[in-house]
Every structure is written in structure tokens, then in C-alpha cells.
Amino acid sequence: MPAKKPLILVTNDDGITSPGISALVETMKELGEVVVIAPDKPQSGVGHAITINSTIRIYRTKYHGVEQEYSLTGTPVDCVKMAFSKVLKRKPDLCVSGINHGSNISINVIYSGTMSAAVEAAVDGIPSIGFSLLDTSIDADFSASQYYAKVISKQVLTSGMQKDTCLNVNIPKLNLSEIKGIKICRQARANWVEEFEERKDPAGNPYYWLTGKFVDYDKGKNDTDVWAVKNNYISVVPVMFDLTAYSALSPLEKQFSKKKK
């Protein structure tokens, strides 16, 4: 742990009034000085979106009884950018995002506003963690999530984070006593098989709702995040933002070698 009280930025994608962020704020208060900047409304599925074609407002709020607490009219990534650019007096020691109401395992990491906020902090060199509980209910029980959020955050505050990475933590919907512990995992190869549900408006014109089924195609056994949460473990996946597929560089070199001048 840093010598002085750690400065911890808390954000999320479910919006500043969600029970998940309240649970995370309560836990982080035990570890350091907390600053909250979160979207003013739900932003699930916004991924790494930023607001560049419209303006942003930021308002002081008092939902969580924290001295520095703000609601922002943008995305989770906007919140992190605003925190670093305008609000925080110094670089925080940790940025935590969540606790998300719902899973962010596997491919969900690329759609998730929760995880995009954590990734954005990592881009700026701040140790960061996204927490998600596999329970979308407004009445979800966050107590096991809080226990493990504290354990993992303390560890990160003590040991730091590997450069240019952050953590994607998913917590199964279980009581603390049922959880078997923490499992370090890779992201499973799974995706969503989409179906757009067609409905008709009163004038008879079609509109669509995005829906779908999560399908795990991974042949791995006990090393993926999907496996971990199914088997009552907390999954912890180190996430990076260098998207270069290094193994493809050399084959591409060969393919395109004739096409270079």
C-alpha cells in the first residue's frame, strides 16, 4: 500500500444511482480517499465510446456521502478522461469500475462500459480493475463481491499492475461461503449469437430490439473465465489494450511482400 492514503477513483456504467457503485464506494472507503465520477444514466453496452460530437456536463452530487462526487452526462470513458483532466488534483493510485449488474466475461469485455473505463485508466498508466457480478437484479446481493473487491484492490494497491494492463473481475452469483476463491484466467473464445426481435409500431412499421444468446465455443478446460464462474470461482483476467495480433505479423509480411514498392 502507498505510504499516504491511496486516492481511488470509482466509476461504472450502470449510472451513479445504481446499487453496484454504492457497494463499491463503501468498500473503497475502507481502503483510501474516494472520488466518484459516474454517468448520470445507464450506459451498458457503450464500450469504449467517447463523446466528441456533443457537449458534456458534470454536476456535483451527494449520493454516496463522498466529498468529491460527480454525475456526468457522458460515457464511462468520458468519466475517466474528465477525472484525469479536470477533477483529480493528482494521479489516483487506483481506478475501480463497477460493481456491474451483470456478467462481463469473455467477449463481453469489448462491449462493456465497465471494462472500457478500466481500460481507459490503464491507457493513462493507472492501475485499474473492473468488477462485475453475475446478477442483473436491482436487489442483487453485493456482499461477496465487496469482500473480493477489497481483497483484489488491496493486492493491486500493494503490488501494482503489470504495465499497460488492467483486471477484469467477474463474481458468480453466490454467497461468500459458496465461492471457491480467485482463479486467474484467460478470456474464453465465446460470442453472442444475435437475433434482432422485430416488432411493429402503431403505424405498422418495423423496429428492432437487439437480443441474443451467449455461446461458449472455447475448447479450453479450466483456464477460461467462463469455466471459472461456472465452477464457483471469481475469474480474474488481465486485459491489455495493445490489440496487435503479433502472431499474424510474419504471415502478413509474406503475403504482402510482393505488393511493396
Add this chain to the structure above:
Amino acid sequence: MPAKKPLILVTNDDGITSPGISALVETMKELGEVVVIAPDKPQSGVGHAITINSTIRIYRTKYHGVEQEYSLTGTPVDCVKMAFSKVLKRKPDLCVSGINHGSNISINVIYSGTMSAAVEAAVDGIPSIGFSLLDTSIDADFSASQYYAKVISKQVLTSGMQKDTCLNVNIPKLNLSEIKGIKICRQARANWVEEFEERKDPAGNPYYWLTGKFVDYDKGKNDTDVWAVKNNYISVVPVMFDLTAYSALSPLEKQFSKKKK
């Protein structure tokens, strides 16, 4: 090239009326049967956002003289999902996104709607490419971009793509004769140093515009996309969506080993 006429899905993030997508559609017509599904308005910076809290409409249009051409009230990723789920009769042989009006080198890949559409297609197992020209002007000259979009797309149609990857192609703002060729690169370690510009509304309350400066922190020499476009090359970066930082797995195992039950 496939035996039958290749089916090519074209999308973008600047919206269906942008000159960049017109240029790409023209080029793809020379390579196969083209289907266009693009956002009805600019979606720059939306990253991998999907529309889950509101509905989506899709309209047939005739901007580009293509039989199957649609404008969609959502994000670039929504367009790809809708194409695969509702519009296309079979899996396309290629998905191309762009040509973006502006750079998507380095860290921009995570904010880019153009690249997120390509990544989404890759998640569904479709060879895909995002094209971006380093010129934001409405009057940008896309002729060199078209030349290289054809070269690269033909190569991908012929050789396919490494599993679970797509290509991020950036074209410098130059005449065809000034471009030195194609350079296979990694994503440079660069980011945006943000400054939110504060303004006051007529009532005297503050609002903000996101702005910033792109800073290249990379110590690499001639192997990054930033280097390539600065040195008059087309940069081609293979991009993946497995965000697992594999090199961090083992150190994390050690850190958390005491914390497992």
C-alpha cells in the same frame, strides 16, 4: 478469390452519406457483390457500442446504386450485427469498414467505430478490414486509398485472414505516387492527452468539449503504425479481440496464490 462472386459487406462510422463510404463502395463493386449497411448519421468515437437500451430502425436507401443498401439508426457494430442476423442471405466473404475520414492509428483503434465494425465481423469469423485516410476533410481525395483498398481486399479474399483477427489499414494523406507501399506494423504505444475545453452557456453554467493532443510514447523505430504513416507508408496492423494479457497470467498467479481457498 472464391469461385463465385464474393459477397462483400460495406459499413463505416461516418454515416451512409459520407464520401469515404462512397469511395469504398465503388472499389468493392469491382471485386464482388456489395451490400451496404451503415449508420444514418456520424458515429465517430462510438467504439464498440451496441444499442441495447433503445430500439433500432433500418431503412432501404439508394445513395450508392446498390441493390441491397440500408441506413440504420444505430452504431457501426449494430450495422454488422443486423447484417449477419437479418439482411444477408449467406455469410459474406469479406467485411470492409470505412474509408474513415481521419486516422485510426495506434490507440485510436479502441475508440474507433470504423475498427469496431471490423472487429465485430472478425468475432463472427468473417475476414474484415477497416480503412482510414489521414484526412478529415469532406473534400478528401480517396483515390490512393481506393487503389490500396483494392490491393489489400483482393489479397484477403485470396488468402483469407488469420483466425480471430482483422486488419487496421491507415493511409497517409498523399498522392498515389508519393506512397511508398504497404508496411505490416504493430500498434504504437501512444495515447491522447485530453483537455476538456470549458465554455459557459447563456445562463453562465459550464459545459465541456472533449479535445486533446495525440502523443506517441513509443520507443520503437520502424515497426509501428505511427512510424509507417509518418514515413509515407500504408500501415497494416493485424488486430485481435482476445484482450488477455498472457504475459501477466503467471505473475498474477503468484500474487494471488495465497488468496485462493
